[in-house]
Amino acid sequence: MENRTILEIKNMRKSFDGIEVLKCISLTVHEGEVISIIGPSGSGKSTILRCATMLETMDGGSLMYEGNTAASDESGSIVYADKKTLKKIQGYFGLVFQSFNLFPHYSVLKNITEPVVLSGKAGKEEAKERALTLLERLGLKDKANAYPASLSGGQNQRVSIARALAMQPEILFFDEPTSALDPELTGEVLKVIKALAAEHMTMVIVTHEMKFAREVSDRIIFMENGVIHSQGTPEELFNSDDERLKAFIGKLEA
Amino acid sequence: MSVEIFLLTLLFSLPLGLLVAFGRMSKKKILSAVVKFYIAIMRGTPLMLQLIVVYFAPYYIFGLNLSGFRVPAIIIAFSVNYAAYFAEIYRGGIEAIPKGQYEAAQVLGYNKAQTFFRIIFPQVIKIITPSVTNETITLVKDTSLAFVLAQAEMFTIAKQIAAKEASVGPLMVAGVFYFVFNYVVAFVMERIEKKLDYY
Numbered sequence: 001m002e003n004r005t006i007l008e009i010k011n012m013r014k015s016f017d018g019i020e021v022l023k024c025i026s027l028t029v030h031e032g033e034v035i036s037i038i039g040p041s042g043s044g045k046s047t048i049l050r051c052a053t054m055l056e057t058m059d060g061g062s063l064m065y066e067g068n069t070a071a072s073d074e075s076g077s078i079v080y081a082d083k084k085t086l087k088k089i090q091g092y093f094g095l096v097f098q099s100f101n102l103f104p105h106y107s108v109l110k111n112i113t114e115p116v117v118l119s120g121k122a123g124k125e126e127a128k129e130r131a132l133t134l135l136e137r138l139g140l141k142d143k144a145n146a147y148p149a150s151l152s153g154g155q156n157q158r159v160s161i162a163r164a165l166a167m168q169p170e171i172l173f174f175d176e177p178t179s180a181l182d183p184e185l186t187g188e189v190l191k192v193i194k195a196l197a198a199e200h201m202t203m204v205i206v207t208h209e210m211k212f213a214r215e216v217s218d219r220i221i222f223m224e225n226g227v228i229h230s231q232g233t234p235e236e237l238f239n240s241d242d243e244r245l246k247a248f249i250g251k252l253e254a
Numbered sequence: 255m256s257v258e259i260f261l262l263t264l265l266f267s268l269p270l271g272l273l274v275a276f277g278r279m280s281k282k283k284i285l286s287a288v289v290k291f292y293i294a295i296m297r298g299t300p301l302m303l304q305l306i307v308v309y310f311a312p313y314y315i316f317g318l319n320l321s322g323f324r325v326p327a328i329i330i331a332f333s334v335n336y337a338a339y340f341a342e343i344y345r346g347g348i349e350a351i352p353k354g355q356y357e358a359a360q361v362l363g364y365n366k367a368q369t370f371f372r373i374i375f376p377q378v379i380k381i382i383t384p385s386v387t388n389e390t391i392t393l394v395k396d397t398s399l400a401f402v403l404a405q406a407e408m409f410t411i412a413k414q415i416a417a418k419e420a421s422v423g424p425l426m427v428a429g430v431f432y433f434v435f436n437y438v439v440a441f442v443m444e445r446i447e448k449k450l451d452y453y
Contacts, residue, residue, distance in 0.1 A: 055357050090363050101358035104453050105376045114372070115362035147453040167362065 003030040006066060006092070006171045006202050007052065011073070013060035014047055021047045023226040024061070029171060032200035036213035039223035040248065045206045048223075049173045052204075053095045054086070065092040066170065091119065094164030098176040100156045102148040102163070108135070109144040112163045121167060134162040138192055154185035161192055172196070174205040190216075210249060214238055222248070256397040256435070259328055263393060266333035271340025278345055289341075296338030302399050305331045309403050328400050336393060343385045347378035380450045387443040391436045398432070 007029040014022040022044045029035060037045045050056040052063065054070065057080070062072040070089045071080045080086065102111050112131035116122050122130060135141050138158045148156055157177055164172055174193065178186035190212050196203065197216045207213050213220055214234040221231040222245055230237065230245055238249060277289035296304070308331040312318040351374050359369040401410035412428035 053361055055360065087363070090361070093361075095361045097354060097358065099352075099354055101352075101354035103355065103358070103373055105380070115364070118368060119363040149453055163362070 003032055006031055008064040009052060009061065011061035012051055012058050014051055014056060014058050021226050025228060029202060029204060031202055033202055033218050034197045034216055035204045035219045035221060036217040037204065037206045037221045037223060038213055043223040044226045045223050046175050049095065049175050049206055053093060053173060065089045092170045093173060094167055094169035095173045095175065096161055096164050096177050098179050100160045102156055102160055104148050107145050107147055108159050111159060112166045115163065116166050130166050134165055138162055152185060153181045154188045157181065157189045158192055171202040174203065176206050176208065178209060259332060259397045259400055260394055262329045263332040263336055267336035267340055270333060270337035272344050274337050274341035275344035275348065278341055293338045293341060296335050301335050301396055302402050304335055305399060305402050324403055328403055339389055343382050343389065344378065347382040348374065350381050351377055383443065383447045383450060387440065390439050390443065394436050394439060395432055
């Protein structure tokens with residue numbers, strides 16, 4: 001049985017200053033799937049997420065969410081959908097940043113509720129209830145009125161996960177969610193993501209945490225030099241005979 | 255009179271400065287070049303000269319007699335001058351906000367206006383308050399320049415009285431006036447800064 005397709009990327013290309021960072025990337029994500037993207041720095045992992053979340057405009061290929069075309073190639077040049085369609089598509093996904101990007105002048109609660117209210121996804125009261133439920137689940141109930149600056153990195157990242165979840169996205173992207181954290185704080189964030197995976201939240205996670213990727217993913221994608229070098233189930237990838245893959249995984253596990 | 259110049263200049267130049275800052279940061283090269291030139295003129299020439307130009311130029315160029323519009327002329331010259339300084343302060347503040355704030359807002363569905371007024375600007379205000387305080391204090395003292403247009407400004411009156419009475423007392427009083435005025439300004443700004451220090 002094939003689940004509903006949430007995200008479909010075809011032949012995505014992206015260059016920065018003439019350097020091709022993504023060369024023909026195709027990726028399909030089904031509902032409930034957890035996909036990890038691994039690979040060395042500069043391999044284009046984060047750029048995929050940035051193009052998929054439309055923080056960067058892609059140079060070629062197509063991008064679709066639940067059958068809605070966000071961008072497509074038309075006779076060699078990329079065409080993005082009209083504003084209204086893009087706004088709708090924007091509501092399908094959430095993104096958790098490496099550096100949290102919480103709004104420092106808002107309390108934890110307002111960080112979570114304001115986007116929900118502004119986007120019209122819920123009224124003030126419901127947004128607040130939703131936020132408090134999420135905070136309780138993530139063990140941050142007593143931090144609702146705190147400001148981000150007074151929280152630890154791990155707490156901040158959990159708040160930013162709550163902020164993304166409150167929008168009830170169909171798919172959640174994580175861009176190296178633990179790379180800005182002290183090693184002792186990564187655990188609490190990874191635990192949250194694992195819990196989401198257990199609930200079959202559709203997720204695409206760019207990460208350097210090999211053990212975590214192995215445990216949590218349905219599929220792992222190994223990127224190198226702007227292409228998908230190999231992909232498969234964690235078992236397939238971690239037991240692969242491919243020299244390059246073995247070298248990369250070995251280096252990080254050591 | 256000094257107080258009136260001070261308050262009206264602030265009222266006009268603070269919003270105007272924000273518009274100028276937008277122009278300065280515009281991606282449209284012509285607009286940004288024009289605004290840059292305007293800022294260079296405002297900062298590069300004496301305010302006293304600008305006051306004289308604004309007041310007398312309409313007469314010499316167009317033959318318009320604006321002698322009845324002394325106060326508006328002063329306010330315009332001050333506002334246009336201070337807007338240039340405030341614009342650069344705003345620009346510094348806006349450029350200090352990390353790109354991630356815009357990206358987070360975009361992903362969370364904020365439109366451009368919401369992003370600026372809800373996310374960016376409140377943070378900018380906090381960053382620029384000390385510089386705005388500086389500029390405001392300078393403005394208080396600059397109001398004394400209005401004497402070039404023979405406006406009944408505090409320092410001018412003091413000078414006249416001093417000349418008449420052949421004493422420096424009135425000038426001392428004027429000095430005290432400016433000092434106290436600025437003391438109040440600094441006090442108010444400090445309160446604002448404290449209020450903004452909630453995060």
